[in-house]
Amino acid sequence: MNFDINNLTRENVKxxxxxxxxxxxxxxxxxxxxxxxxxxxxxFQNGVNRYPDPQQSSVKAVLAKEKNVNTNQILLGNGxxxxxxxxxxxxxxxxVDNIISLPPTYGMYGVLANINAVENRExxxxxxxxxxxxxxxxxxxxxxxxxxxxxxxxxTANSFSDESVVELLENFKGLVVIDEAYIxxxxxxxxxxxxxxxxxxxxxxxxxxxxxxxxxxLGICYGSVAVISVLNKIKPPYNVNELTQLRALERLSDPxxxxxxxxxxxxxxxxxxxxxxxxxxxxxxxxxxxxFILIKVDDANKRYDELIKxxxxxxxxxxxxxxxxxxxxxxxxxxxxxxxxxxxxx
Numbered sequence: 001m002n003f004d005i006n007n008l009t010r011e012n013v014k015x016x017x018x019x020x021x022x023x024x025x026x027x028x029x030x031x032x033x034x035x036x037x038x039x040x041x042x043x044f045q046n047g048v049n050r051y052p053d054p055q056q057s058s059v060k061a062v063l064a065k066e067k068n069v070n071t072n073q074i075l076l077g078n079g080x081x082x083x084x085x086x087x088x089x090x091x092x093x094x095x096v097d098n099i100i101s102l103p104p105t106y107g108m109y110g111v112l113a114n115i116n117a118v119e120n121r122e123x124x125x126x127x128x129x130x131x132x133x134x135x136x137x138x139x140x141x142x143x144x145x146x147x148x149x150x151x152x153x154x155x156t157a158n159s160f161s162d163e164s165v166v167e168l169l170e171n172f173k174g175l176v177v178i179d180e181a182y183i184x185x186x187x188x189x190x191x192x193x194x195x196x197x198x199x200x201x202x203x204x205x206x207x208x209x210x211x212x213x214x215x216x217x218l219g220i221c222y223g224s225v226a227v228i229s230v231l232n233k234i235k236p237p238y239n240v241n242e243l244t245q246l247r248a249l250e251r252l253s254d255p256x257x258x259x260x261x262x263x264x265x266x267x268x269x270x271x272x273x274x275x276x277x278x279x280x281x282x283x284x285x286x287x288x289x290x291x292f293i294l295i296k297v298d299d300a301n302k303r304y305d306e307l308i309k310x311x312x313x314x315x316x317x318x319x320x321x322x323x324x325x326x327x328x329x330x331x332x333x334x335x336x337x338x339x340x341x342x343x344x345x346x
Contacts (some may be wrong), residue, residue: 080219157288182208186289
């Protein structure tokens with residue numbers, strides 16, 4: 001594929017010189033005996049008196065090994081939302097360019113487009129929640145920079161067909177961003193395996209879902225070396241703090257525990273699916289490859305309020321396109337799910 005990231009990058013980004021922090025300029029990792037007087041830090045040790053590694057080298061090394069990519073193909077951010085925002089800022093010219101999103105989907109694509117003064121062209125998913133590739137490509141013009149695909153999708157919980165994704169990757173000359181926040185709960189292979197085949201492919205993942213680290217805010221972006229280089233140019237110098245990096249390393253050091261928790265969530269998901277089909281007010285249970293289930297009910301507002309009164313908070317998605325009278329149920333612990341099932345039956 002003949003693809004040059006320079007053709008998509010904003011002119012001001014191409015010409016800018018990135019900020020160079022003190023820790024960027026000193027890259028020697030054998031620092032045990034060094035005295036640091038370069039960054040105007042407080043010298044009294046308390047564990048966080050020094051600036052964090054601006055490139056998060058230790059975390060990237062673990063992720064690179066786990067995901068079978070190179071460290072220079074990874075960018076880390078303060079949650080996936082910062083990663084997505086950086087993609088907008090690097091490649092979309094305000095008041096000129098546009099992106100395409102596929103509702104119903106993750107709401108931040110539209111929010112970030114609005115913040116960055118970029119037109120968001122919405123092309124609805126089909127009735128079975130798949131991309132309508134022909135309509136998407138019809139919506140593309142010379143200023144369309146990015147197509148956002150959330151797969152498995154939020155709030156619908158399904159993955160997009162490989163054929164649809166490949167068709168977009170091969171026929172769209174801009175960037176295709178696949179948001180894989182829920183990929184660990186799916187049997188489908190991550191598109192990371194294709195990262196070197198498609199230079200216009202960007203994949204975002206997170207430690208918030210399967211890894212159980214929503215509170216530390218660590219988002220991950222995988223792409224070509226060229227794409228990651230552009231994003232590194234504009235990211236804040238210390239965008240991932242020291243405590244986040246340490247907690248991520250601690251969690252990543254125990255992959256067996258993570259796998260066990262994922263297995264438990266999937267097991268609980270299957271049990272909940274069996275119960276939902278027998279609940280009288282549930283009209284449809286949608287297929288799921290995520291850690292949540294979307295259901296269609298007789299009256300979403302009424303059922304939402306009833307569950308609130310029973311002390312259970314779910315998400316009412318009835319205002320979203322194609323999602324009238326739907327509720328989204330996140331899979332909890334065995335005890336939490338038992339309470340949910342009892343409440344639904346009641």
